[in-house]
Amino acid sequence: xAHVLVVEDEPDIAELVRYTLEQHGYTAACAASGEEALASLxxxxxxxxxxxxxxxxxDGLEVCRLLKHDARTANLPIVMLTARxxxxxxxxxxxxxxxxxxxxxxxxxxxxxxxxAVLRRRQVPSPAENEVIVRDQLVIHPGRHQVLVAGQVAAxxxxxxxxxxxxxxxxxWVFTRAQIVARVQGEEAAVTERAVDVHIVALRRKLGPCxxxxxxxxxxxxxxxxxxD
Ligand code: CA
Numbered sequence: 001x002a003h004v005l006v007v008e009d010e011p012d013i014a015e016l017v018r019y020t021l022e023q024h025g026y027t028a029a030c031a032a033s034g035e036e037a038l039a040s041l042x043x044x045x046x047x048x049x050x051x052x053x054x055x056x057x058x059d060g061l062e063v064c065r066l067l068k069h070d071a072r073t074a075n076l077p078i079v080m081l082t083a084r085x086x087x088x089x090x091x092x093x094x095x096x097x098x099x100x101x102x103x104x105x106x107x108x109x110x111x112x113x114x115x116x117a118v119l120r121r122r123q124v125p126s127p128a129e130n131e132v133i134v135r136d137q138l139v140i141h142p143g144r145h146q147v148l149v150a151g152q153v154a155a156x157x158x159x160x161x162x163x164x165x166x167x168x169x170x171x172x173w174v175f176t177r178a179q180i181v182a183r184v185q186g187e188e189a190a191v192t193e194r195a196v197d198v199h200i201v202a203l204r205r206k207l208g209p210c211x212x213x214x215x216x217x218x219x220x221x222x223x224x225x226x227x228x229d
Contacts, residue, residue: 002027003027004028004029005029005041006018006030006031007030007049008055013052017030017108018030033055034055034059035058038063041067051063051064051080053082064093064096079100081101090220094175094221099121121170126169133165135171135227142165147206160202163184163196164207164214167180167222172223175223200214
């Protein structure tokens with residue numbers, strides 16, 4: 001049974017989340033501030049943390065930063081809770097290594113579904129660098145640097161290929177533009193955050209019937225559609 005630490009200063013929300021988690025077979029503990037959360041982590045490590053970003057005192061991003069810089073907690077999955085107008089915080093949180101986020105107000109059942117998905121994704125290792133990826137009508141052959149759409153070779157540029165392969169190896173994971181730039185930087189022209197959008201447009205056009213597998217997360221970045229969605 002997975003144990004979840006809920007870091008949220010609004011008692012009604014914290015209690016509702018805790019109750020919903022317990023209804024779904026999880027155990028949960030609550031912390032009303034970042035300081036309380038860090039103290040709780042010293043005595044018990046949960047399997048996942050739900051972290052509100054707007055906290056009194058130390059904010060959620062600072063908590064996230066501290067957790068990622070401590071070897072003991074660096075791999076703890078984090079699902080962030082954010083206000084509707086805080087896309088910049090979401091981007092920073094994902095770049096710090098948070099796994100997913102939900103915008104308030106949210107449905108507790110959707111939160112539980114996200115938690116379940118994050119824990120499942122963590123268990124499934126991403127395919128090895130050279131492993132063939134097959135999804136619907138899309139086949140990615142990393143060894144050959146080749147992509148087939150409905151059996152036909154799609155003529156991707158090396159950068160388009162690298163972006164597609166990066167996203168497809170981690171279905172459901174949101175990548176920010178900066179993360180994409182950092183990981184696909186190649187020998188040819190430098191990739192910028194703005195250029196990522198251009199590459200994605202071209203990529204979708206070439207993927208034809210499979211274009212929908214690349215999802216835009218508004219204001220944040222892109223992801224390869226999760227199988228569970
Ligand atoms: Ca709050």
